[in-house]
Amino acid sequence: MILISSDKSSTLEAIDNENKCWIHTVDFSLVKSIDENNLIGFKKNERTKNLSNKFFSGNEIFFVTRMDNKYICYGYTIIDETTKTDVNLYGFYENRFKLKIKRIKYFLQPIVIDDIRNKLNSIKSTGRISDVLKVGYYREITQEDYKLIKKQSSTTGMFPVYFEVYTKNMREFILNTCKSIYNILKVEKNYSQIEITKFLSLLKVSLKGYGINKDADELKRFYSRYAHELGFKHVTTRDPEKFVVLLSHSGEKNNFGYISLE
Structure with a gap:
């Protein structure tokens, strides 16, 4: 039998935390503000203590929004650091727990989620996509799904012209x-x-x-x-x-x- 020390276990847990990947569904009206401020947050009904145990520096986040009646993935970023502030961010993110993010990398062509949904195990569902990707919420995805999404389009640091x-x-x-x-x-x-x-x-x-x-x-x-x-x-x-x-x-x-x- 192989024994893993508590220190080893902690190290593995830290690695797992750093490698987490998320999809965040953004209200379309906030896309520009997030680009300019590199700051995002959470809905008021999320418990701050629970969020502190889920989101960590180094986690990667894909951004999804609804445009032309379709859910599109338009870019991704990395969490720079977590912070707490009472500021009601953009009049939308009311929770004290906020995420400072690095500069967003935008997809040159928006990725239509419905076109690849059946390949994404993390959001595969028979329900409505609006129930799977609720505006303002985060959904954890696997590394495999993360890699699949990134393969769909080249990226740029410029705010997308399609917006x-x-x-x-x-x-x-x-x-x-x-x-x-x-x-x-x-x-x-x-x-x-x-x-x-x-x-x-x-x-x-x-x-x-x-x-x-x-x-x-x-x-x-x-x-x-x-x-x-x-x-x-x-x-x-x-x-x-x-x-x-x-x-x-x-x-x-x-x-x-x-x-x-x-």
């Missing part, structure tokens, strides 16, 4: 405005290239003239996602302050700093 409201016509209009600005710059021949960020500032001003108000970060996300459709030649830079991550059609990520005008 922005772009109709097909709006997307085409912004892309066409990019092309118009590009052609004007080429005709002027004052530059051989332009910084992508400066180009986007011109785009912002141009769109505002048509009554379309988009902030710099939103246009940067838009350009990163759709630049490959423009056919512009982009130039790399060694200056990290000028880096803009552009996605290829296949989702491959590369850093660029300039748009060539030659």
Whole structure:
């Protein structure tokens, strides 16, 4: 018979705690606030003492929300530390127990839960998915399910462009405005290239003239996602302050700093 010391048992328990994985269903209205604050919490009716024994630094959390009448997984993060505060977070998380999280990694394409549900042992159920993934609650999943979800899509550190409201016509209009600005710059021949960020500032001003108000970060996300459709030649830079991550059609990520005008 093999005996395991209490110290050994404690070590194994600590490892198990660190390796826990969760799905958290987020109210859609809170997605942006969580991105900006890196802080999440729990419903008021959860007991703080029980939560302290379940959630630990290093645990990984997938975020799910309801969009276009579908439950989608849009990213994941790691718990940085647990904390307690009486602040009613976002007017939603009323429990004192809160989770400070690391920067969220977002899926380039949202993962529709119904498409993979039958493969996920942790949430396989004959009941309604709304009962399985209740808004505001957490559900522990296995390491196998965790790995399966991560395989479904590449990730980015940028807030997803699919959360922005772009109709097909709006997307085409912004892309066409990019092309118009590009052609004007080429005709002027004052530059051989332009910084992508400066180009986007011109785009912002141009769109505002048509009554379309988009902030710099939103246009940067838009350009990163759709630049490959423009056919512009982009130039790399060694200056990290000028880096803009552009996605290829296949989702491959590369850093660029300039748009060539030659």
